Amino acid sequence: MLALQQVSKTFTTPQGQLLVLNEINLTLARGESLALMGESGSGKSTLLHIAAGLEAPDLGHVVIDEQSLSSLNEPARAKLRRQQLGLIFQQFHLVPSLNVIDNLTLQARLAHKEDGEWSAYLLDRLGLAGRERHYPEQLSGGQQQRLAIGRALAVRPSLLLADEPTGNLDEQSADTVLALLLDLVKETQCALLMVTHSARVAAPLDRTFHLHLGSLKETKR
Numbered sequence: 282m283l284a285l286q287q288v289s290k291t292f293t294t295p296q297g298q299l300l301v302l303n304e305i306n307l308t309l310a311r312g313e314s315l316a317l318m319g320e321s322g323s324g325k326s327t328l329l330h331i332a333a334g335l336e337a338p339d340l341g342h343v344v345i346d347e348q349s350l351s352s353l354n355e356p357a358r359a360k361l362r363r364q365q366l367g368l369i370f371q372q373f374h375l376v377p378s379l380n381v382i383d384n385l386t387l388q389a390r391l392a393h394k395e396d397g398e399w400s401a402y403l404l405d406r407l408g409l410a411g412r413e414r415h416y417p418e419q420l421s422g423g424q425q426q427r428l429a430i431g432r433a434l435a436v437r438p439s440l441l442l443a444d445e446p447t448g449n450l451d452e453q454s455a456d457t458v459l460a461l462l463l464d465l466v467k468e469t470q471c472a473l474l475m476v477t478h479s480a481r482v483a484a485p486l487d488r489t490f491h492l493h494l495g496s497l498k499e500t501k502r
């Protein structure tokens with residue numbers, strides 16, 4: 282589903298060259314959830330951006346659904362991102378001027394993958410049925426993040442990439458959102474790669490990896 286093959290990335294900083302990812306290998310299967318942990322500045326967001334094709338590795342390959350991102354030009358990569366990837370962020374990134382149903386179907390419409398029945402099912406599963414005409418500001422933080430999850434899943438992505446998706450929520454909302462997210466990953470058999478600082482959030486995921494000094498080490502399987 283997702284494969285990182287010998288991925289390396291170095292940044293040039295005022296202090297010199299910074300090797301953030303050093304020949305990283307990782308594979309993620311359908312229906313599998315993986316937590317990516319590591320101290321601040323260890324390169325977690327860089328790895329996530331590279332997996333999403335938003336940033337290119339210096340060396341190595343990213344393969345999504347058997348397609349190597351480096352073999353595609355930028356328009357083709359953007360199309361693959363729209364059609365196969367769901368992105369979930371700490372700051373929900375909903376469109377404030379769009380109501381719930383329009384936010385939910387936004388990416389699906391852009392990807393020409395809109396499916397009314399699937400959207401209605403997702404709204405129901407996410408506890409947002411009946412809120413279709415509400416705007417993001419009328420929703421709680423937990424509801425907003427559930428909507429952002431729905432938006433990511435509305436395209437039926439093969440890969441979900443999430444950066445601290447529960448970082449802005451209180452513990453109880455975080456637990457609800459995480460449980461729903463993991464249920465939907467199993468149900469739709471997509472793969473989930475999630476960055477988190479919290480061992481508690483990582484615990485229910487299938488596998489946990491730590492990034493440290495450019496290397497990835499599995500700590501739970």
Ligand SMILES: Nc1ncnc2c1ncn2[C@@H]1O[C@H](COP(=O)(O)OP(=O)(O)OP(=O)(O)O)[C@@H](O)[C@H]1O
Binds near residue numbers: 301325
């Ligand atoms: N465009 C860039 N140019 C130079 N250095 C960069 C660039 N992007 C990231 N870095 C550096 O690379 C390292 C890894 O950054 P990254 O954001 O991936 O870490 P992170 O593990 O996600 O951190 P955090 O947990 O604080 O979000 C940091 O030292 C950062 O300063």
